[in-house]
Amino acid sequence: MIALEDLLKRLKELDRRELTRWVENRWVLPERRDETWIFHEVDVARIELILEIRHEFAIDEEALPLVLGLLDQVYDLRRQLRRMCDALAAQPPEVQAIIREALPPLVGAEATQD
Amino acid sequence: MATTQTPYQVLGVKPDASADEIRKVYRKLAKEFHPDLNPGKPEAEARFKSISAAYDLLSDAEKRARYDRGEIDESGAERPQRNYYRGYAEGAEGRRYQPEGEMNLSDLEDLFAAFGSAGRGRRGQGSEGFRARGADRHFTLTVDFLTAAIGGKQRLSLAPEEWLDVTIPPGIEDGQVLRLRGKGGPGFGGGAAGDALIEVHVEAHPLFRRDGDNILLELPISLAEAVLGARVSVPTVTGPVTMSIPKGSDTGRQLRLRGKGIQKKKNPGDEIVTLKVFIGDSSDPELAEFLEKWGPRHPFDPRQGMPSA
Numbered sequence: 100m101i102a103l104e105d106l107l108k109r110l111k112e113l114d115r116r117e118l119t120r121w122v123e124n125r126w127v128l129p130e131r132r133d134e135t136w137i138f139h140e141v142d143v144a145r146i147e148l149i150l151e152i153r154h155e156f157a158i159d160e161e162a163l164p165l166v167l168g169l170l171d172q173v174y175d176l177r178r179q180l181r182r183m184c185d186a187l188a189a190q191p192p193e194v195q196a197i198i199r200e201a202l203p204p205l206v207g208a209e210a211t212q213d
Numbered sequence: 214m215a216t217t218q219t220p221y222q223v224l225g226v227k228p229d230a231s232a233d234e235i236r237k238v239y240r241k242l243a244k245e246f247h248p249d250l251n252p253g254k255p256e257a258e259a260r261f262k263s264i265s266a267a268y269d270l271l272s273d274a275e276k277r278a279r280y281d282r283g284e285i286d287e288s289g290a291e292r293p294q295r296n297y298y299r300g301y302a303e304g305a306e307g308r309r310y311q312p313e314g315e316m317n318l319s320d321l322e323d324l325f326a327a328f329g330s331a332g333r334g335r336r337g338q339g340s341e342g343f344r345a346r347g348a349d350r351h352f353t354l355t356v357d358f359l360t361a362a363i364g365g366k367q368r369l370s371l372a373p374e375e376w377l378d379v380t381i382p383p384g385i386e387d388g389q390v391l392r393l394r395g396k397g398g399p400g401f402g403g404g405a406a407g408d409a410l411i412e413v414h415v416e417a418h419p420l421f422r423r424d425g426d427n428i429l430l431e432l433p434i435s436l437a438e439a440v441l442g443a444r445v446s447v448p449t450v451t452g453p454v455t456m457s458i459p460k461g462s463d464t465g466r467q468l469r470l471r472g473k474g475i476q477k478k479k480n481p482g483d484e485i486v487t488l489k490v491f492i493g494d495s496s497d498p499e500l501a502e503f504l505e506k507w508g509p510r511h512p513f514d515p516r517q518g519m520p521s522a
Contacts, residue, residue: 105217111283128309141301141309148298171312174302178311179324181303194345 101143103129103136110143112150120160121149126167220267220280220287228281232272239268347398347407354379354391354411358418361385362428362450363476369411371396379411384426384475384482387415420448426475426482431489434458436500439490449473449484456486464490 107115121127122136127146129136138146149167152158158166187198221228224238242264244250251257270289271277279285301307354369364383371377377396385391390412397407422429428450438445442460446453449470456468466488474482 108219139306139309140296141298141306144296144298144301145310168312170302171310174299174307175311177303178307183324189348190345 100130100140101138103138106138106143106146110146110150112154113146118146121146124164126163217287218263220270223263223267223287224271232274235268235271239264239272243268345401345404347400347404349407350397350409352409352411353414355414355416356381356385357416358421358423359450361413361415362421362423362474371409377409381413384477385413385415387413389413421450423475424485426477426480428474428482428484430484430486432486433489433491434462436490436492439463439488447484447486451476458488462488462490464488 101109103118107113107118118127122129126149127138127142129138129142131137149163152163152166153160187195190198219228221230224235224242226235226238230238243261246257246261246264248258248261266288269276270280270285270287276285276289280287280289285291302310350371352369352371354367356367360367360381362383365381366378367381369377369379377393379391379393390410393409393411395406396409400406420430430448432445432447434443434445437443438458439462440460442462443458444455445458447456447470451473454470454473456470458468468486468488470484470486472481473484
């Protein structure tokens with residue numbers, strides 16, 4: 100965890116007003132503590148990602164919610180998929196075999212199968 | 214996390230301060246906060262350390278330049294490698310950014326619903342549904358010696374706010390695993406729940422030891438009790454009992470208290486009491502005087518039967 104002031108020191112390219120706007124837009128969700136913000140590691144990583152999207156990929160703040168919204172959906176799906184995979188991996192081999200057989204092949208997958 | 218100051222802030226100089234300026238400020242602060250000059254102030258040492266560390270970094274032109282470029286942090290350590298968002302996003306922390314009102318799939322039914330499946334597994338429709346037994350869950354439970362000897366119930370924490378009163382059968386042994394059917398993970402598609410497998414650890418006892426179903430106890434007795442016999446109170450796993458010590462009992466003599474061992478319903482074990490004679494106050498002049506007369510008239514060598522070394 101890192102306090103707002105330390106974060107601004109650490110990420111030199113990060114502008115205070117810019118970050119404040121991101122938090123107000125709920126693109127970044129720091130923890131509020133004693134009138135200031137505490138950023139968890141996940142928040143810092145997200146800020147670094149947004150910085151790159153904004154400045155290096157030149158995506159403006161109009162389009163940013165679209166990009167972030169899609170990213171969040173992808174990661175949510177991946178979290179759910181991971182839960183599912185963990186649950187499947189914990190099953191006895193017989194059960195895994197049943198599921199493997201029940202999985203329909205993806206269209207066009209045959210071509211890439213060896 | 215404590216607020217970390219930049220080395221410039223520690224010394225209270227501007228980021229464009231000259232080397233001379235930094236050296237001057239450092240000397241002033243170092244004198245003020247040197248631990249040996251502030252014996253009663255523990256905080257001075259911490260302050261001195263940070264001042265020294267800051268000066269160490271800023272007085273070295275190369276290090277200072279690297280710090281200014283952001284290549285090293287205020288402790289002089291290389292900046293940690295960047296942690297990418299994806300490393301967090303898929304883990305539990307990532308849930309913070311879960312889209313609002315989107316999938317909150319807390320159980321399988323939600324998952325089926327989200328993708329338009331019928332959730333047929335749970336309804337178990339003919340051959341299409343499949344069922345699976347729930348996963349076993351593993352726990353460890355520490356049981357005190359007496360509970361293991363006489364049996365009882367012990368509370369096991371399965372999860373926060375989830376408790377199970379485990380019946381401990383008398384005579385359970387260290388390392389034994391209890392299987393509680395149906396207390397594991399829930400089954401799938403109508404399958405049976407898994408089991409809870411509880412590995413039991415039995416704590417040691419200050420007095421009792423265990424030998425199979427018997428309890429071993431070493432009982433100190435006095436010289437008078439050993440020679441003349443006595444009735445004494447003896448601790449057992451079910452509480453103290455009175456036991457007769459026969460006249461002329463030696464150290465090492467074993468007396469058996471039937472049924473006072475491991476409290477198995479069929480054939481409970483015994484408690485085996487091994488006597489140990491203690492002289493007590495060995496400087497007792499009366500006893501010494503008596504033995505000086507008595508000894509020579511009753512020659513006895515307890516080491517007679519010992520094989521020579």
